[in-house]
Amino acid sequence: MVAAPIVPSGEADLRKLLLTMNDSPGTADPNNPLVPFGVFDTLHFARFVILNDATLSDLSVFGPEAEFPDAPIYLAFLGDCDGSADFLLADFVDRAGDGLRKIFAYCDGFNPNGDLLQWMRSHSVKPAANYVNWIGRTVLQIREEAALHEALAKYLTEYLADRSIRDKAKDQPRHIRDAFVRAVDENGPRLTPPAPTPLGWQIRRLISILAAVAAAFIVALPLLMLSAGAALLVYGAVLLIISAALAVFLVHLRRHETTDPDVQSPPKPPSDEHLAELGKLQDHDVTNQYTAFGSFKPGPFPRWTTTVIWWLVNLATPILYPRGNLARIKTIHFARWVFLDGKRGGLFASNYDGSSESYMDDFVNKVAFGLNLTFGQGVGYPRTRFLLWGGAEREQEFKDVQRRHALPTEVWYKAYPGLTLIDIARNARIRQGLERKTMTETEIRQWLSEI
Amino acid sequence: MAQPVREYQDIQGIVRSGYGRLEEASFLLLRITNLSEAKAWLAAVVEEPGAEKLSYRVTHAGHLSESHQERALQIAFSAPGLRRLRAPEELFQDGSINNFPREFRLGIAAEDPDPEGRSRRLGDIGENAPSNWEWGAPPETPDVLVMLYAEAGCLAAFQQMVMADLALGFEVFRVLGTAKAAEEGDTRREPFGFVDGISQPEIDWGAKREPGTGADLEYGNLIAAGEFLLGYQNEYGLFTKRPLLDPARDPDNILAPAADVPGQLDLGRNGTYLVFRHLEQDVSGFWSFVSKKSPGNQGVDLAEAMLGRRLSTGDPLVTASRAEIRGVGPDALDIRQNGFTYEPDPEGLTCPFGAHIRRANPRTADMPGGKQGLISWLLRALGLKRGGPRDDLLSSSRFHRIIRRGRPYGAVIDHRESVLRGKPPGVASGIYFISLNANISRQFEFIQNAWIVNAKFNGMDGETDPLLGNRVPSLGNHVTDGVSLPQPSGWGQRLAGLPQFVTVRGGAYFFLPSLRALRFFARQSGTG
């Protein structure tokens, strides 16, 4: 993510410029002359969004010293890509340099004649946590597999139109599969062998696993080195220390939860105008974007708590949720949690399938605890209990809060319109079925049913 | 502990009953033309002291237990209607927390062009676009909906009398007459010929159940009263946002205090929202399509697969044998027709995933897999247990239920028969679809958007509700006019090119007030 403060007086003009990139509200034209996203074939999603936090004044409940009247307005440029982000950035400069210069010209201190790549690098912000629905699945693979599915569906229709084939295949579905394998061999579509998962990811995963093993080893150490009695003593002591630390944390947490001034009393619903602005951009494709921005409660406790939790999220999600789901949510393509302004504020950006109302339904009914953990320290977040309960469980209050913090995402690009994660996963299974050496008859029937 | 519902005499009867025994019905769409006369009539129908005595009155749920009602009258208001009645302006104010919810204030159809996409989300595009509606798109919005019900042969006189009384204060801009449905005994059929009105949520009047406990790991049909009535706890154990007022607004002390907000009066209590959609059905189109595609049985098999119930009996395609679903039974017919979930049919082989009733109520519980041990619960809650590819794609049903009170209109003959004999009826027919819910966006709009018109519903692709879909291709020219009928053989299961069978002709969001709120509106001087 590249984020840089803009010159406030230029905000309206910048918005106008960004809107020229769209071919329908909230959806970028892949060939727009400013940044033709379509030419970058490792790019899944991208967005430009102006982070103008309308909820900034909420901080005033914490007293004048918590206020932040001249917080910068950021322009953020986010993309989700295969391979190295740094490489993509260089590619952007190569192929869309002029457009980017025009856009970033609205940023404070931008020198249009300077080194763009250098500037973007120096303004890039590393997300505290990143989530990828399916690690290692590339844009190319998604597109090729979608084309494959389409081709096979057409073959299937042609086949079944012929009565004699249909009758024969009833008992021997293998015929159909064999014919498909031949047809794809001869007429395509061509399938590029899957690229290996990027080294960076593998190393990260490896490190995580090594860390887990090391941790387990340390935990087991007393048992290995000491007599049973002594080990028990050590464990007891460690447990005591952990409990004490936890108790201190919980006392702090509860104090904050019960005594922090409540921005929500009286509740602040989002304005009609704001909701209209958001609604205008949503539900054109089967996937939607979500960008939310807010401040943390003042003081070190909320920041530290969030820092640790986001760090854990970043560490744990690739291990626990590498393929297809984030806890019980199966509709998030990419998500990221980013600190901004020296951890004064935080940004959450995601790409999800379905409507905003069903996204919120998932949040409230399936992963309220996760929302509470990751956003519970935000100003105005509905009151939590022990950071797990309450919060997002307060359905309408939560929906209001998140919509109030949502920012209209002016420019949003998706490389494969019309495809949901479920479609993409299905297409991948179809390809696997085609490439497998052997399949039982039941498997073939199952496979055909997906086509 | 949630509060039981006791004030039956304050709740319009339609919440409790569809007035099945009152076979005739008509819906009057009104505009207020004279404020004081309009208020005088409202005062009269809620029997305000000093108001004119009429021979009819608003029917409340208490009447239904007192005696048999020979006729019934219900009243609901649109947002423009309430403003014209001079309801307190803060109820419509932007950014207030005690106002009417946004979707009600804006209405089902925005002004053209629809800037923020409600029509897009509801599938009201293409033929269904509000610009093609007969009524309901601004400025063709009604202020008031008056619903009249009567025993066979008695409606005409009743309607005439009411319309005469209304004439001073209102203009009747549309009379929507309903059909006496083709009936055999107790079954009511909609124009395609299916038995309708079989499945309804059971309202937990007595607050017997506590929502959100482990019991909700299984599907249940007993639903918190707050889902259908404002002022009571909903499925989250919370009070749905609703219009509240400062006591100064109510000098005559008509309204009840808000149970959860001290110092505020509850204008919503015992009221709810009523979604009205005028849906025209192409009965000949439907039966000629299914009989052409599936000639064996004159299309009956295919039609049943598209709906999810049997044509002749209304029984579900999946076997209903589960007597233990909360809120189903003890009546044997109810168990036979509603004692089921789709769990025994994970592949959709018995009832296609896309069948109308499987979309409109997937009968899902809070977590796939139901009740198992604590460890399994924890693993599933954290998403760490590998489940089926469709697990967790659908929301839990209990947050998305509606009470349906619609009535068919049009020709009374057995349509299917006449279509098959080559004599399609000359009259348009369809359903005046009516749903009651406390939260329009979480209930009706969610069902319509996420389930009925969603081309990706439950992991499928390129198909919407086989009965209701608008068949308009989605962005990138992806088709939405298919329907999948899973077969054990594994293929030959997808029909393409479904025509549109149901077209939206009108609609509106109404507030169905309590009797107290009706009195309040009738008295309100409207100086604020």
Ligand code: HEM
């Ligand atoms: C002309 C349009 C429609 C027709 C012909 C139609 C027909 C039917 C029929 C025959 C049933 C089965 C009987 C029953 O279970 O009561 C049914 C059930 C149902 N319909 Fe519709 N319907 C229409 C529109 C709608 C709409 C617009 C919605 C909601 C947005 C809807 C929601 C439902 C629900 C919730 C059920 C009950 C499902 C269950 O609980 O199992 N219907 N419909």
